[in-house]
Amino acid sequence: MSFRFASLALAFSITALVSVASAEERSIVVASTTSTQDSGLFGYLLPIFKAKTGIEVKVIAQGTGQALDTARRGDADVVFVHAKAQEEKFLAEGFGVKRFDVMYNDFVLIGPKSDPAGVKGKDIETALKTIQAKGAPFVSRGDRSGTHSAELALWRQAGVDIGASKGPWYREIGQGMGAALNTAAAMNGYVLSDRGTWLSFRNRGDLDIVVQGDKRLFNQYGVMLVNPAKHPTVKQQLGQAFIDWIISPEGQASIAGYKIDGQQLFFPDAEKKGS
């Protein structure tokens, strides 16, 4: 039996390999975050970019920490992430060429509609302190992502030493934004999310936004070309073309044009100069 079966499968694999070879030419790998993918932004943006330039963008969606590590190993051409401190460290190590602001959105604190900790409408520091004091269930990404970094910084600002006061109420799941929201929905807990992922999230259960609009919840995204001096295989021209486009007026307008149910998810704020 196996000969015909085998030749069929071989034909399949050859087709797969050939399509790899042809797609190789004008494509780049962008290591980015789960929030940009789960919110659907790339699905909207990349077809516009491809129509304009013919460049195929392959997105690997990981947490910010993992995305930067992927780039450090030379496995990506561009990083598009949201944790400024980690990005600046990446630059200082010489792995990035230059960092450009691209856009921002904000974080929101999500929690059960019944709000067992009673934090609705409070500022974020008070809300976190109360959640910790009452031991209300809180889901943490726990994956070194941009959102995880932001969450840890917020606990510090709220004066809570999360390392010491972790208890059964604080659940680190080590997964992406969507998975964290799914977990919070399942156990009716609180969770810090970027607004974009929350808006596009479908399995909300009994969850709703409890804290928003606090200045400290600002979430900045940046883009960097991986340094060809560190990794000669980096596709410098194509990668730069992507960066140039996304911070151009046209790219910025496209970002502003991405909406779910009439709500804009990301707000462009590139100023050309870079850091």
Next chain:
Amino acid sequence: MSDEFSALQLILDGDAALFAIVKLSLAVSLSAVVLAAVIGMPLGALLGLSRFRGRSLLVVLLNSLMGLPPVVVGLAVYLLLSRSGPLGTFGILFTPTAMVIAQTILIVPIIAAPTRQTVEDLWVEYRDELTAMDVGPAGRMATLLWDARFSLVTALLAGFGRAAAEVGAVMIVGGNIDGFTRTMTTAVALETSKGNLPLALGLGLILVTIVIAINAAAWGTRIWSERQVG
């Protein structure tokens, strides 16, 4: 369009993205099965027919490797294929080729271990005849593998089942890139993380249906060819 029907709707619409995902899943997993069979069957037969010190240890090892966690295989292949890894110059990380490599490693033991057992059992039956006819080691392997071919189909299907079902290895070495390395299982993982549970479940059902269809086809082929042989 309500979520409950969206997966079904995708099939009815002949959604191109969905078909590309199905095609890639099948291409990767079937390629891995073929490669793993080419490697695993002779390997299993050789181990089944050889007698040497430490053989039992090797048999135990091979049987244990059937339980290799996909995520561990994925990580190992990732480190090998990464630009900073020993095979980085080929630049095949985050491609379907990398996914085929990872799945092949994953299922070689799943095919080799049952092959070893089948060939060993059959050898007891064939020993006198093959020894009398003075058939060499390569000839013995070929004869036993050929005569065991109907039993070995099950080993192939087990390998295919594992390859088609796993998400850990393809996610790590493929990167779940839209339109390029997204398979059925990584698409299910992605839709789940978007909270799009009905669509994720629908995609899962499509995957299960395809696996059943392939098993049915293999079963039919087996019955048909057994009849031909008589």
